[in-house]
Amino acid sequence: MWFPRLSSDRALRLRPIEGAFAVTLRLGNAEKIWCLNRLAEARGLHRGMSLSDARAFCPVLQSTPADPAHDARLLEALRRWATRYCPWVGIEGRDGLTLDITGAAHLWGDEPAMIDDMQGRLDRAGFEVRTGLADTRGAAWALARHGGGIAAPGEGLAALKSLPVAALRLDEGTDIALQRLGLRTIGAVAAAPRAPLARRFGPGLLTRLDQATGAQPEAITPLADPPRYAARLTLPDPIGLVADVMAGTARLLDALCNRLKAQEAGARALRLTLRRVDQHSQAVDLRLATAMRDPARILPLFARAVETVDAGFGIDQLRLEATLVEPLPIQQTGPASDAPDRLDNLITRIGTRIGLDNILRFLPADSHIPERSFVMVPAAGTTASGAWNAPRSRPLRLFPPEPIAVHGAAPPARFRWRRMRLTTARATGPERIAPEWWVDDDSWRSGLRDYWRVETHQGWRLWLFHTPQDPGWFVQGEFA
Structure with missing residues (x-):
């Protein structure tokens, strides 16, 4: 899945504009066009063009500065959304996703039906997307950016041979050198003798060709989801005493703090959700003065708020979640570090009564x-x-x-x-x-x-x- 206008689509979703629009990025001492919509492209504008030249061609051009950090967060959100189609989703560059749909296409009927559903949903959301489907990662990349469509299994080279050599994911220098030799398509490169190509361009060119045709494997490495620091306890019988709720909270805190310690993190804010038998829930929020992961220090801070909870006919489920987490590296212990930070404990205790902001x-x-x-x-x-x-x-x-x-x-x-x-x-x-x-x-x-x-x-x-x-x-x- 390739999003050729990711930056401009993100900006236009926040503030729709009718007309030519471009996202600019300062490169050196000049503002360059980073991304643009279809109307701007129809006016003869293109990526890499200076903003002053673009305004000379199109005086009504509207623009906004690029924000690569927001674009990266949007691409990560799209990656999480794409896991609805398959569990193996990886990020490809700064504007693409790679999906391994092996064994998942039949859930949508077939492969064309899955692609139609992807494109339909993204189009309604305001994103332009181009897709390519093949039995190799390199072939799918080439089809998405230079051809589009679906390559039949085992027919990757036949679907790619008419595409330009840039579809092999080559650097600009190698691409220009191949064209000067008359090798302008993937089919021409595949038909040329391999030994001269290896001597002239090194092993990288043949590696990319073999990855696209399937002669050499290329795995998809999906990004791991960020760890969630939460624990839940479902009770066979409802409880209502403060002591019972605190005992259940202590069990959840032990599991949660062990997970925080494994990730060298500490909680700054915690939420204890108590579900009653009538399906109504009450939440107890706790803010800490500093990042903590010591159950013995955190548990007493819940006591005051738990006493005010209305248990109704009983509580049958407890859920504890760290809603705000900060890094807390493991430190060398010693006589000075064994004792807890008394000032942080005091601030937290007073803050639970009058508010930490006070x-x-x-x-x-x-x-x-x-x-x-x-x-x-x-x-x-x-x-x-x-x-x-x-x-x-x-x-x-x-x-x-x-x-x-x-x-x-x-x-x-x-x-x-x-x-x-x-x-x-x-x-x-x-x-x-x-x-x-x-x-x-x-x-x-x-x-x-x-x-x-x-x-x-x-x-x-x-x-x-x-x-x-x-x-x-x-x-x-x-x-x-």
């Missing part, structure tokens, strides 16, 4: 402005890293600037702050801080600030600043 921590930010030198982020999933790089010490407490009635540019000898009369014992400074002109902040519209560290006879050690462009004095922080 537990915050401070992290350094890249700014020389005091009030912008930190950010508050959720504590779950983040680590306390980095450091504040300040030229001078910063106060332990920082609060919004509080004005004081003082005149002059020198630090005040006496001033009144928060209904207290304070006398300056020592003043250290100034430290001039300029506003960040690229950030619109009302609190810094007064311009420059000259910061002073002021120690008073009353024991207060404060952080004061003076604004020379708009004269005034303020207190913004307190040292320990």
